[in-house]
Amino acid sequence: MENLASILIVTNDEQSELVEIMFNLGYLPLIRRKMYPALNMIRHKCVDAVLLDFDQMEIDALEFIINVRDINSVIPVVIVDTSIDEKEFLLKQNHVVLIEKNVNQIKTLLKSLLRTKS
Numbered sequence: 210m211e212n213l214a215s216i217l218i219v220t221n222d223e224q225s226e227l228v229e230i231m232f233n234l235g236y237l238p239l240i241r242r243k244m245y246p247a248l249n250m251i252r253h254k255c256v257d258a259v260l261l262d263f264d265q266m267e268i269d270a271l272e273f274i275i276n277v278r279d280i281n282s283v284i285p286v287v288i289v290d291t292s293i294d295e296k297e298f299l300l301k302q303n304h305v306v307l308i309e310k311n312v313n314q315i316k317t318l319l320k321s322l323l324r325t326k327s
Contacts, residue, residue, distance in 0.1 A: 215237045215239055215256050217239045217247060217258070234319070251284065257285075
């Protein structure tokens with residue numbers, strides 16, 4: 210793998226297109242299906258960014274972001290969805306990006322976020 214950046218993907222679908230995209234870009238996708246295991250991974254493992262496949266999840270995005278920020282105030286969080294109720298609040302949070310499920314936008318955004326970390 211070329212980039213070796215770890216991307217935590219929170220999704221119910223291990224065969225998600227997002228997982229395949231991360232592999233193809235040379236990132237190490239780490240998959241968690243539920244919020245608390247994902248938060249534990251952020252707490253105990255070096256994760257470079259979090260990609261929340263909100264379409265696939267039955268969790269509250271606001272609660273997830275608040276918990277992530279309690280653990281790590283600067284880790285980039287990308288929420289993939291177009292129908293989040295708390296969009297305005299989430300957009301005011303540091304290092305949180307809302308994006309539609311568009312492969313090219315996700316690729317470009319992650320490359321940009323992870324390049325600025327270096």
